[in-house]
Amino acid sequence: MPHGPVEVGVGPWSGSWPSGPGSEVYDAALLAEGDRRNVVDRYRYWTMDAIRADLDTRRHDFHVAIENWQHDFNIGTIVRTANAFLAAEVHIVGERRWNRRGAMVTDRYQHVRHHPTVADLAAYLDTLAEPTALWGIDNLPGSQPLETTVLPRRTCLLFGQEGPGLSDGAREVCAGTFSIAQFGSTRSINASAAAAIAMHSWIRVHADLGGDAWRG
Template sequence: MPHGPPEVGVGPWEGPRPSGPGSEVYDEELLATGDRRNVVDRYRYWSMDAIVADLDTRRHGFHVAIENWQHDFNIGTIVRSANAFLAAEVHIVGNRRWNRRGAMVTDRYQHVRHHPTVAELHAHLAEIGVPLLGIDNLPGSAHLETMDLPERVCFLFGQEGPGLSEAAREACDGTFSIAQFGSTRSINASAAAAIAMHSWVRQHADLGGDEAWRG
């Protein structure tokens, strides 16, 4: 193929099967048939449960929440970015069902919690000491580029187009906006979410080791 390898991942395990301490992470079926999943090389042949357990030892202090009133296709993409940046949890507010296509199966490795209303999301976060910050270019919003983000925080994103609902604006402990310089009123919701998560990573994540740069 002219644009990369013909297949993603690796084929069946070659040589003796892994044994001894640590071998419990491997999945026998994947060892036998190969691992073509969208996971980093470290997790090749690992079972899904083993991957989630390992991620749980390193998850970051930020959460991501998305309002889901219109079955927004951006939700799946936001979940995928939350997995990439290792969010503590993703919260779906509103309709329980959401479009998983953009998640590219990453929702299997990411904790996803449902809340019927924003008020219930806010109450849950208050119990665990996590403030709720909405993203919308509203009057009085703090500037993401110059603000100090809390180490424990939940970013709330509204639907593509209308932005945060009125109930969401009332429930938020604060709002922030992303600097824009062109003619469009707003940027794509999944792009805004990725920018917010990466801003948290730049301020709080450990970028000193190889863990941050694996692909």
């Protein structure tokens, strides 16, 4: 290929296999056959359980929730972005089944919970050790501009379906709704793009950006 290697990842482990303290994170099959997964170099040859356990030691304090009433294809992409920004949990509200193709397997490294209704989601957030505000992201009349709002450290960002946006039930239980500024002719931006913008707004305020902390 003109712009990079033919294969993603690395081939079989070269030399003696890891042993001793810490070697339990490695997967024998990956060491023998190579690791072609879409993971950062830090996790090459690690088992899935070891990766998830390490991520759990440094997850951020924000949650992401998506309403799923029409099997929105954006859900998988939102899950992938939540993994990239290391959200505490992802919540699917409504239909339990969702299209995982866009997640690119990242849902295996992310805590994903299902809630039948937004009220159930709100009730779950109330059980957490620290208060977690439920904020809706939608360009609704009366929404506050996200660009001039400081997201609280402990928050759950709720996104509606592509097209209709947040449901009436969601609007009722949200502590507030927040909009993303747009300047062109389109009425709305893609739901997964809006989710990425909102998550990055949290990252800019609260994430540790020093050194290589963000490189995984």
